[in-house]
Every structure is written in C-alpha cells, then in structure tokens.
Amino acid sequence: MAHPYYVPVDWRRNLAALWLAEFTAILGFSFAFPFLPLFLHRELHIPNGPQLSFWTGIAASATGFTLALTSPIWGRLADRYGRKPMLIRAMIGGGVSVGLMGLAQSALQLTVLRGVQGASSGTVAAATALVATETPSEHLAWALGILNSAISLGNAGGPATGGLAANFVGLRAIFLAGGALLLLAAVPVLLFVQESPRRLVRAAAPPTLQVLRAARPGTLQALAVLMLAQALQQTSLGAAQQLVVLRLLDLTGAKQAQALTGLTFAVAGIATALAALTYSRLLRRTNYRTVTTAASVLMGLTLLGSAFADGPVLLIAAFVLSSFVAGALIPAFGAMVGLEAPRAIQATIFGVGSSAIALGFGFGPLIGGVVASAAGVQAGLALAGGIALVLALLVGLMAREPLSQRTTLMTAPPPTD
Numbered sequence: 001m002a003h004p005y006y007v008p009v010d011w012r013r014n015l016a017a018l019w020l021a022e023f024t025a026i027l028g029f030s031f032a033f034p035f036l037p038l039f040l041h042r043e044l045h046i047p048n049g050p051q052l053s054f055w056t057g058i059a060a061s062a063t064g065f066t067l068a069l070t071s072p073i074w075g076r077l078a079d080r081y082g083r084k085p086m087l088i089r090a091m092i093g094g095g096v097s098v099g100l101m102g103l104a105q106s107a108l109q110l111t112v113l114r115g116v117q118g119a120s121s122g123t124v125a126a127a128t129a130l131v132a133t134e135t136p137s138e139h140l141a142w143a144l145g146i147l148n149s150a151i152s153l154g155n156a157g158g159p160a161t162g163g164l165a166a167n168f169v170g171l172r173a174i175f176l177a178g179g180a181l182l183l184l185a186a187v188p189v190l191l192f193v194q195e196s197p198r199r200l201v202r203a204a205a206p207p208t209l210q211v212l213r214a215a216r217p218g219t220l221q222a223l224a225v226l227m228l229a230q231a232l233q234q235t236s237l238g239a240a241q242q243l244v245v246l247r248l249l250d251l252t253g254a255k256q257a258q259a260l261t262g263l264t265f266a267v268a269g270i271a272t273a274l275a276a277l278t279y280s281r282l283l284r285r286t287n288y289r290t291v292t293t294a295a296s297v298l299m300g301l302t303l304l305g306s307a308f309a310d311g312p313v314l315l316i317a318a319f320v321l322s323s324f325v326a327g328a329l330i331p332a333f334g335a336m337v338g339l340e341a342p343r344a345i346q347a348t349i350f351g352v353g354s355s356a357i358a359l360g361f362g363f364g365p366l367i368g369g370v371v372a373s374a375a376g377v378q379a380g381l382a383l384a385g386g387i388a389l390v391l392a393l394l395v396g397l398m399a400r401e402p403l404s405q406r407t408t409l410m411t412a413p414p415p416t417d
Helices: 011-042 050-081 083-101 107-120 123-134 137-169 171-192 208-214 219-252 254-283 288-308 312-340 343-375 377-398 405-409
Strands: none
Touching: 011 050, 011 083, 011 107, 011 123, 011 137, 011 171, 011 219, 011 254, 050 083, 050 107, 050 123, 050 219, 050 343, 083 107, 083 123, 083 171, 123 137, 123 312, 123 343, 137 171, 137 254, 137 312, 208 219, 208 343, 219 254, 219 288, 219 312, 219 343, 219 377, 254 288, 254 312, 288 312, 288 377, 312 343, 343 377
16 A cells, blocks of 8 residues: 555656756866866976876776775665665765866876775766666656766766866866765755665665576576677777877867867767767667667777877867767667566666776776887777677677667657647
C-alpha cells in the first residue's frame, strides 16, 4: 500500500532540475579544465615542450584515477542512502576543490588538488543514477540523451566564457569562478529533485554479484564489455582533449592558443550536445550495437585526421567531428548499462561504470602526455585515434543488444508533455 502522504515522483520535473544542475556543474568544471596546459605554462612557469606535455598528462589524469577509486564507494552508498545526497555531496566537493586550484603555486599542488577533485566529486554518475532509477524504461534512452545534452552544453559554454573571462581577470580567477558555479549547481537539486521513498530505505543493499547471477543470463559479461567500452572511449577522448590544446600551442603560440582553445571546446561541446539530443532518433531505425560501432569507427578516423592536420582550422574541424560522434557514444553506452543493470543495484553499477570512465579519464591524458613528450603531440593524437578503433572492434564483436531496446525505442515516441 502506498504511504498516505506519498506524492508520486514527477520524473519530468526531476529531469528538468537535473538538466539545469548538471549544466551548471559541468559549466563550472569546464570553465577552467581546457586551460590546464596554459595554466601550467603561463601561471606555473612550466616551459613548452616535453616538460609541459608531461605535467599536463600527470595533472589531467589525477582526477580520473582518484575518481575511479571512489566511484564504487559512492555508488554503493547511493544504493543505501539515496542518489540525491550523493549528487549534492559531489557538487560541494567539486566546488571546493576546483576553487582551490586557482590558488595553486606549483604543478605538484595543482596535481594534488586535481586528485582531491576526483575523490570528492562525480556529479555525472550520481545524476545518471537518479535519472535511470526514476525514469520509466521506455523513456530511458531519451532521458539520458537529454541529460547528456546538459553535460555537452556545459562543456561548450564553459571554455567559451572561461576563455573570455581569462582575458580580463586571468587564468587563476576562472578556477575560483568554476568552483562557485559547482556550489550553485546544488541549489536546483536541493529544491526540486525528488526520489521515490523505496530508493531511500536504509537497509543494506543486496550483494551485487548475487543480484547479477540471478539476472538475465550473460548480464555480468555484457556489463563487463560495456564498462571496458566506456573506459576505452574516455581514454581516447581524454588523450585527445589535452593534446589538441598542446597542438594549438605549437601551431599558433600561447596568446592565440588561449582564444582558440575556448572556441574549439565551445564548438565541440555544441556538437556533442546535438548528437546527444538526436541519437535516439537513429536508434528507432537501427540498434545500439550498430550505432555504437559506427560511431566508434568515425571517432577513430576523425582523431587520426586531427593527428595529421597541419593547420589550426583542420585540427579544430577534426576534433569537433570526433566530439560529435562521442556525443552519441556517451549516452548510448549509459542507456545500455541502464537497461542491463538490475534496478536493485543500478546506482552501484553506475558507480562501477563511473570508475571505468574515470580510469579512461586518468589513463587518456597520462598516456597521451607520455607519448607526446617522447614522440611528439601528433603521435599522441594518432594513438587516441587508434584506441577508438580498438573500441569499435570490441563493441562490434562482443557487445550484445539490450533485451528491451526494441520494445522501448521502436514502439514508444519520446514524451511531448
């Protein structure tokens, strides 16, 4: 029997509030993150060349590794205590750590703070778990695409406004502003997001492996393939993002690279958002495996194109195209995980998935930075493209189609009210 004071959760209102919250949070993260190599170069006085490539890789990767260690813990706590408290915790932790980066006096201090950011944040996984558990399954792919559009638009607006602000107030101030935006992002979550009471039971969550063994045969293997796919996708993208900035620095010089970095990441974020908003229409004509395999191939080819670009225009165009196809991959993999994961442990599974993505976020810049410092930035970009092609082989050969995809996407249109 329903509780006499229980008001059914309005998943559309939740989605709208989470869209605003994630847009603001990612705006805060991306306000400064693309300028990390320039911050190291101009504020912390790391000389351009192998040393800058090395410290860029180390600092950029620190967040991913600590996020990978803590995400399963936060996911498990979310299954036990609720997704909403974990999302608020992530926004506050991220806000404080990003703000403190503006006060860093050395590359080592910046790297440590990047690690603290990873351990204390994780807003995307928490928001994704909230959407996945409160949205009807027939609307899940659409809802995750909408959520990812907020992330993409935040990634677009952050670098553009951050680059503009840096010209007037300096690179340090944009880290402080980014931290403030993350704290502000917690407001719509506090005021408008609601969880179903059944999600807030303080009893111990069931053992994860026990639930997976009782699920559809092959679920554990299917989820493992998807986790590896998410890690490879983020490794490829994570390597390319920082290397594109270094390549712009090589091609144009520090002052012009700052302006072009903001423009590049803004346009790339818009492209990612467009793909996230429209990919579910393509799914109605085909299936997840076809979409993700084709997108992975295109991502690999465009990143290889960026490696061989000999001017800033071609470099930016190739990176924007790779971001567009990544915009389909990210929510598609998220929806596949949501459709495969048993509901009782969904937040735990998304936490593990966030760890896989975080490992890619850690290894990508690290591998790219090491390769770039040893063999040049173009070699690092070529490696990023090769990783995306390996992803295409993995998805094409080993991923399986989620059982409910046909019934949820082929028969039900996206909600219009």
